[in-house]
Amino acid sequence: MKSRLKGRGCSSGVVKGEAIVSERPFGFWQGIDPKTGVVIDRRHDLFGESITGKVFVFPYGRGSTGTPGIFIEAVRNHVAPAAIINLNSEPMIIVCALLAEEFYGVKIPVVDGFELDHLKEIRTGDRVEINGESGEIKIL
Amino acid sequence: MDLTEGEKRILEGEEGEPKRISMRILKRIGEIKGADRFIPVASAHLVGCSYQIAGEAGIEIYKKLVEQGARVSVPTTLDPGSIDFERWREFKTPEEYAERQIVISDLLGKMGVIPLWTCTPYYLLNVPLFGQDLAWSESSAVVFVNSVIGARTNRMSAYVDLCASILGKVPRFGLHLPEERRGGILIELDRELSDLFSDVHFPALGYLVGQIAEDEVPVITGIRKARFDQLKAFGAAIASTGSAALYHMVGITPEAPTLDRAFLGREPVKRVRVGISEMRKTMESMCTYDGGEVDVVGIGCPHASIDQVRRYAEVLQGEKIKESVQLWVCTNEMVEKMARRMGYIDTIERAGGKMMVGTCLNNCPLSRWNFRHLVTDSGKFAYYTPTTVGTKCYFTTTKACIEAAIEGRIKGE
Numbered sequence: 001m002k003s004r005l006k007g008r009g010c011s012s013g014v015v016k017g018e019a020i021v022s023e024r025p026f027g028f029w030q031g032i033d034p035k036t037g038v039v040i041d042r043r044h045d046l047f048g049e050s051i052t053g054k055v056f057v058f059p060y061g062r063g064s065t066g067t068p069g070i071f072i073e074a075v076r077n078h079v080a081p082a083a084i085i086n087l088n089s090e091p092m093i094i095v096c097a098l099l100a101e102e103f104y105g106v107k108i109p110v111v112d113g114f115e116l117d118h119l120k121e122i123r124t125g126d127r128v129e130i131n132g133e134s135g136e137i138k139i140l
Numbered sequence: 141m142d143l144t145e146g147e148k149r150i151l152e153g154e155e156g157e158p159k160r161i162s163m164r165i166l167k168r169i170g171e172i173k174g175a176d177r178f179i180p181v182a183s184a185h186l187v188g189c190s191y192q193i194a195g196e197a198g199i200e201i202y203k204k205l206v207e208q209g210a211r212v213s214v215p216t217t218l219d220p221g222s223i224d225f226e227r228w229r230e231f232k233t234p235e236e237y238a239e240r241q242i243v244i245s246d247l248l249g250k251m252g253v254i255p256l257w258t259c260t261p262y263y264l265l266n267v268p269l270f271g272q273d274l275a276w277s278e279s280s281a282v283v284f285v286n287s288v289i290g291a292r293t294n295r296m297s298a299y300v301d302l303c304a305s306i307l308g309k310v311p312r313f314g315l316h317l318p319e320e321r322r323g324g325i326l327i328e329l330d331r332e333l334s335d336l337f338s339d340v341h342f343p344a345l346g347y348l349v350g351q352i353a354e355d356e357v358p359v360i361t362g363i364r365k366a367r368f369d370q371l372k373a374f375g376a377a378i379a380s381t382g383s384a385a386l387y388h389m390v391g392i393t394p395e396a397p398t399l400d401r402a403f404l405g406r407e408p409v410k411r412v413r414v415g416i417s418e419m420r421k422t423m424e425s426m427c428t429y430d431g432g433e434v435d436v437v438g439i440g441c442p443h444a445s446i447d448q449v450r451r452y453a454e455v456l457q458g459e460k461i462k463e464s465v466q467l468w469v470c471t472n473e474m475v476e477k478m479a480r481r482m483g484y485i486d487t488i489e490r491a492g493g494k495m496m497v498g499t500c501l502n503n504c505p506l507s508r509w510n511f512r513h514l515v516t517d518s519g520k521f522a523y524y525t526p527t528t529v530g531t532k533c534y535f536t537t538t539k540a541c542i543e544a545a546i547e548g549r550i551k552g553e
Contacts, residue, residue: 008172010172030527040527062382063279065278065282066188067298068297069187069190070195072195073196076195076197090295091173091314094168094169095300104197
């Protein structure tokens with residue numbers, strides 16, 4: 001293990017996955033295609049990338065309050081990210097995980113409570129283990 | 141969180157599954173965000189009502205809730221849907237898509253919502269009061285009711301808004317607390333910009349402020365007067381480029397009679413000056429092409445008021461829109477009925493414009509039109525339509541938008 005970070009667990013579940021990192025805020029409505037999990041926001045630096053099954057790291061949510069609608073549709077279509085790491089999670093990001101568990105039985109760890117410098121330790125492509133309850137993140 | 145005896149019983153399922161699920165989700169959010177207790181809300185406004193947002197998952201979730209007997213417990217309005225319920229064929233909406241939207245409409249109807257299908261419910265049928273706690277979604281409406289009316293709502297979101305509406309309560313944190321509503325970042329307009337500040341600058345400034353505010357409450361000085369519709373356009377743009385749910389405009393919005401009151405006596409964490417050159421750069425960045433061709437002109441984002449429809453009709457009086465161009469005016473059913481009775485819509489339709497009711501260019505599937513170039517006066521359309529409609533976008537004044545539809549071309553700067 002390369003390093004370890006401790007944030008605040010906002011949901012539940014433990015997953016391992018490949019990180020995809022952006023320093024820019026992200027909105028899911030018109031941010032991803034819920035059929036494919038690919039980023040469709042042309043203004044975003046992750047445009048064209050897939051977030052399916054990845055540990056998605058971005059500072060905080062922005063834009064439309066339609067986010068959970070798109071996110072849960074992505075969960076239903078098995079193309080949602082596996083976990084989310086934020087500096088500060090907006091309620092609507094946390095809710096995505098709570099709804100996924102309540103209605104589709106899928107646990108998506110969400111961890112927040114970091115400074116930007118801490119998050120810079122995680123790079124796209126890193127293997128990451130994340131615990132949505134304890135808030136523990138291991139960069140493997 | 142401290143729960144009352146009644147709330148504990150809800151959590152144990154004594155008032156049925158919809159309330160139990162709703163409370164479980166809202167309690168968890170409250171705990172994470174440091175809420176001390178639940179507070180009652182006066183109304184709710186839902187976004188998960190469009191098929192584009194809710195999808196098949198939404199239909200499954202709503203079906204389950206309806207089977208379990210879910211009912212809203214406070215007045216609850218709906219955001220735009222993904223179809224014009226009367227004219228979806230005219231807008232080339234695929235029939236199977238329209239059918240799915242109608243399924244959602246029926247399911248939400250069974251829960252007792254008010255089917256207003258608009259992003260501007262605060263004009264009518266869902267009008268908040270100053271200081272009232274609410275459970276609203278729709279980023280542009282949340283900004284409006286917090287900032288312009290002084291009501292209190294966090295940015296709810298799809299499904300959570302429904303949970304709050306079923307429960308009639310939200311956890312008390314964030315913008316429900318006076319302390320959290322204080323200004324953070326000061327945006328000062330230069331005098332020259334103040335002097336010439338006009339209609340088109342509201343969405344443009346909002347577009348810029350959204351990007352610089354990050355998660356601070358922006359406080360704007362230097363705007364001398366503003367109409368209801370201009371503040372609506374400003375807030376919608378802020379909420380598109382950023383995540384701000386509240387702004388203060390000194391001398392204009394109710395929680396900012398003075399600079400000091402807007403900041404609750406504290407110093408701004410940051411100051412940003414905005415002048416004519418920043419404004420010009422922002423307006424350039426809102427355009428993704430230099431002008432010329434136009435296929436569709438989209439106005440009425442957020443949904444047009446009667447006064448805006450009147451202004452559109454004035455420009456269109458006796459004019460004819462080029463056959464190669466569509467001019468679409470987005471609004472809701474109530475404004476449409478009244479504006480039709482007043483003769484404005486007759487003028488717009490005679491000129492060749494279309495009313496798009498209960499939906500908008502951002503929510504309605506438009507791929508069958510093959511639009512390539514869109515002209516708009518809306519900061520929110522400017523931000524989203526390159527993705528939603530797949531067009532290049534040109535942002536300009538309302539008048540120039542309508543003239544572009546008449547001339548069939550948009551003049552670049």
